[in-house]
Amino acid sequence: MHLNHIFLLIDWALFIEKLVLIIVVVMGSLLVAMYSTYAERKVAAFMQDRVGPNRAGPFGILQPVADGVKLFFKEEIVPNFSSKFLFILGPCLAMLTAMMIGAVIPWGDKIHLFGRDISLQIADVNIGILYVFGIVSLGVYGIMIGGWASNNKFSLLGAMRAASQIVSYELAMGISLIALLMITGTLSLNEMVVQQKDHWWNIFKQPLGFLIFLICAFAETNRTPFDLPEAENELIGGYHAEYSSMKLGFYLFSEYINMFLSGAVMATLYFGGYDIPFVNDANLVHNIGVNWLAILEGTVFFIKICCFIFLFMWVRWTVPRFRYDQLMNLGWKILLPLALFNMLVTGALILLKQNHWHF
Amino acid sequence: MQALTNRIKPVSRKPMSIWERMYLPAIFKGMTITFSHMFKKVPTIRYPEKTRPFSPVFRGLQILNRDEEGRENCTACGLCAVACPAEAITMEAAERKPGEEHLYREEKYAAKYEINMLRCIFCGLCEEACPKDAVYLSETFAPANYQRKGFIYGKENLLIPHPKEDPEGFAKARGSRAAHPEGHGNEH
Numbered sequence: 001m002h003l004n005h006i007f008l009l010i011d012w013a014l015f016i017e018k019l020v021l022i023i024v025v026v027m028g029s030l031l032v033a034m035y036s037t038y039a040e041r042k043v044a045a046f047m048q049d050r051v052g053p054n055r056a057g058p059f060g061i062l063q064p065v066a067d068g069v070k071l072f073f074k075e076e077i078v079p080n081f082s083s084k085f086l087f088i089l090g091p092c093l094a095m096l097t098a099m100m101i102g103a104v105i106p107w108g109d110k111i112h113l114f115g116r117d118i119s120l121q122i123a124d125v126n127i128g129i130l131y132v133f134g135i136v137s138l139g140v141y142g143i144m145i146g147g148w149a150s151n152n153k154f155s156l157l158g159a160m161r162a163a164s165q166i167v168s169y170e171l172a173m174g175i176s177l178i179a180l181l182m183i184t185g186t187l188s189l190n191e192m193v194v195q196q197k198d199h200w201w202n203i204f205k206q207p208l209g210f211l212i213f214l215i216c217a218f219a220e221t222n223r224t225p226f227d228l229p230e231a232e233n234e235l236i237g238g239y240h241a242e243y244s245s246m247k248l249g250f251y252l253f254s255e256y257i258n259m260f261l262s263g264a265v266m267a268t269l270y271f272g273g274y275d276i277p278f279v280n281d282a283n284l285v286h287n288i289g290v291n292w293l294a295i296l297e298g299t300v301f302f303i304k305i306c307c308f309i310f311l312f313m314w315v316r317w318t319v320p321r322f323r324y325d326q327l328m329n330l331g332w333k334i335l336l337p338l339a340l341f342n343m344l345v346t347g348a349l350i351l352l353k354q355n356h357w358h359f
Numbered sequence: 360m361q362a363l364t365n366r367i368k369p370v371s372r373k374p375m376s377i378w379e380r381m382y383l384p385a386i387f388k389g390m391t392i393t394f395s396h397m398f399k400k401v402p403t404i405r406y407p408e409k410t411r412p413f414s415p416v417f418r419g420l421q422i423l424n425r426d427e428e429g430r431e432n433c434t435a436c437g438l439c440a441v442a443c444p445a446e447a448i449t450m451e452a453a454e455r456k457p458g459e460e461h462l463y464r465e466e467k468y469a470a471k472y473e474i475n476m477l478r479c480i481f482c483g484l485c486e487e488a489c490p491k492d493a494v495y496l497s498e499t500f501a502p503a504n505y506q507r508k509g510f511i512y513g514k515e516n517l518l519i520p521h522p523k524e525d526p527e528g529f530a531k532a533r534g535s536r537a538a539h540p541e542g543h544g545n546e547h
Contacts, residue, residue, distance in 0.1 A: 043397075046396070046397040046401075047393045047394075047396050047397055048396070049396055049399050049401050049402065050401060050403060051401055051403045051405070054405075314390060314393065314394065315386075315390065317393055318386070318389045318390045318392075318393045319386055319389065
């Protein structure tokens, strides 16, 4: 076959539409991550009766830009005894895995532009949530490689902590999710949202499952009270102790992107995704049209995510860090049995329901 | 062992109850506390724009005073330098020439008057020693400089603005002294 034919076979409109969507999502996550740092400092300040950054621009809203510029202009230091390739690969991988989760999240319903129905999901993978889990477990490599390549005891300790923590909490997370999957019967994130649009949100069906998922999400994103990998007063920064300049920026950014996207995943799984609560979508489409509805849905979804980001910060500035044995106890002895219990009860109830509530 | 004070509080070592071991209630309690703090008024004073009012006896950087016509009060008697416990003050006297009456109030004046602000301990003894009300401690503080020599303040730094040419600067440098002409009250 000629090369020309291959190009003709490509659906160029789809290609461009997805490309634009990818750029928007990537830029959006970066922007949100930037302003999460600002929000974090502001939230911390308000909770501690302080003012927070207020010098750069009105109310300090240019602070993240100033921080970013500062990070770019810092000297790039690669330690002599580090493995150079891995040292650079670490933050890249952390950033990459953080970004990749955004690909399967449905940011809204369809919009109608240029005579095409454009889905606001980059890839409606039918195993969407499995993909998310796969990427999340890859995420530990960014930290592991970075900590290992630094050739520094504290970095390595931080990396080991991160690895064992993420592995332990992924179990409970996965099992709490299985209970949810038994209810929804699908792995596609978009389908889950569509189900929640017509019926109750999943949080009402799986409150315990959500609680476990939430706690595990805290552990997976290395947020306080589970921020042992970067416990700055024990490990002088943990896995990113040796990093400077934008490589450090990548690690810090990936943490905030992780926070944003895990908020997005939780909103999708348990809080109806882009579903607007208390509103009948069919009526709304009739009144304002498809495109406006999609924008409205996207906004509602974004607000839900912001609530989660606020929750992450709120907890961070309330709860002190766990001790490592407490962390492991919580993961293996409490959350895992609880998740199993939740799964069994859910399974039993589903069976009962199929049997029309007869034993 | 006998306690030295009666403020000892015995630590409770009893095992936690189920409710306490669940952690979550305690975490929620803590979270309500932190959330309530979000709406509290912050006590911060936004410094460069706003400053805290000083107490009337505040002792800041020294100022060399002028009288109402703008003549320098200092006669270079050296009492301040003698009184200074940190030995921060040096001066050189000079005699007033005819025609300089509008510059200096008396026949002798300080041709050079230096205070090393790094040595100065801002005790205010120079102000107490001065018989001519020529030196006093203002409400200016926190000087910044890139070099140590920048902290040796000469007459050009110390002299108060001219009351006729720059009345605003004069009033500002006088500070609360304008309201209390007798001074800061520390001479009583």
